[in-house]
Amino acid sequence: MIKGVIEGSFHITGGDFTNAGIASSEVKSILTGLGISSDIVRRAAIATFEAEMNVIIHAVAGVMHYYVSSERIRVVINDMGAGIPDIEQAMQEGFSTAPDWVREMGWGAGMGLPNIKKNSDVFRLESAVGEGTTLEIILNLREEDLHEAE
Amino acid sequence: MKLSEIADRLGIKIKTKDCDTAREVKGCYISDLLSDVMANAKEGDIWITLQTHPNIVAVASLKNLSGIIITNNRTPENDTMKKAEDEHIAIASSPLSTFETGGLLYKMLGC
Ligand SMILES: Nc1ncnc2c1ncn2[C@@H]1O[C@H](COP(=O)(O)OP(=O)(O)O)[C@@H](O)[C@H]1O
Ligand SMILES: [Mg+2]
Numbered sequence: 558m559i560k561g562v563i564e565g566s567f568h569i570t571g572g573d574f575t576n577a578g579i580a581s582s583e584v585k586s587i588l589t590g591l592g593i594s595s596d597i598v599r600r601a602a603i604a605t606f607e608a609e610m611n612v613i614i615h616a617v618a619g620v621m622h623y624y625v626s627s628e629r630i631r632v633v634i635n636d637m638g639a640g641i642p643d644i645e646q647a648m649q650e651g652f653s654t655a656p657d658w659v660r661e662m663g664w665g666a667g668m669g670l671p672n673i674k675k676n677s678d679v680f681r682l683e684s685a686v687g688e689g690t691t692l693e694i695i696l697n698l699r700e701e702d703l704h705e706a707e
Numbered sequence: 708m709k710l711s712e713i714a715d716r717l718g719i720k721i722k723t724k725d726c727d728t729a730r731e732v733k734g735c736y737i738s739d740l741l742s743d744v745m746a747n748a749k750e751g752d753i754w755i756t757l758q759t760h761p762n763i764v765a766v767a768s769l770k771n772l773s774g775i776i777i778t779n780n781r782t783p784e785n786d787t788m789k790k791a792e793d794e795h796i797a798i799a800s801s802p803l804s805t806f807e808t809g810g811l812l813y814k815m816l817g818c
Contacts, residue, residue, distance in 0.1 A: 663741040
């Protein structure tokens with residue numbers, strides 16, 4: 558049973574590929590520790606990691622906040638950066654503005670945002686050009702998604 | 708099939724100290740695109756790739772993959788090995804190409 562809202566946040570630094578995955582790994586282990594089913598944890602891990610990567614690849618700095626209750630997992634990623642001029646275009650599978658050196662690392666396939674959407678129940682993306690981007694994702698929890706944590 | 712047996716039969720060494728070589732390899736996924744692996748690899752898969760940088764460890768760890776084989780004699784970067792050891796992710800390098808490594812694994816895993 559999850560009582561109230563469990564929350565926390567992580568700072569993400571743009572360009573910091575070395576530490577990529579720390580925020581999403583922490584969220585993943587928190588969710589696992591709360592006894593949330595592996596299918597939900599798997600979807601949350603995909604969505605949060607791709608969101609974390611987008612800050613690292615496309616922004617200057619950001620914060621990932623998570624809020625977990627017995628009804629849902631809500632994650633909000635706020636960043637300062639160039640923003641997204643055309644969200645509809647950014648959502649298209651295969652669209653990417655990542656530079657060549659990032660593509661050589663195997664990033665920049667333009668699959669991140671579509672996969673985040675696919676793995677979340679609610680997906681909200683807002684952006685102001687020259688200011689930054691806010692992404693909010695929610696994964697709903699059903700009673701059978703919550704086991705007793707050990 | 709266990710990770711250690713796969714390494715033996717491929718004639719390669721697992722470079723990571725302190726990882727679970729008895730782990731069951733359930734399948735294999737081949738890709739050099741990290742978002743593709745995030746989206747499509749399955750838990751327990753062994754991952755064949757040319758990528759050598761530390762982000763492969765984060766991907767393997769978040770997806771609960773059973774290990775990473777880097778092909779064409781490429782070697783993981785030092786930071787990659789450090790991270791792999793911290794997170795107990797098995798990494799091996801193979802002199803074979805991705806095609807050859809994947810072909811051998813396809814037979815071994817009885818696909
Ligand atoms: N946080 C962000 N800040 C600025 N631009 C972004 C951000 N997230 C995504 N984008 C833009 O949307 C595009 C598509 O994103 P995504 O689907 O994750 O693919 P990729 O990251 O592989 O380029 C990016 O190439 C970039 O132009
Ligand atoms: Mg992306």
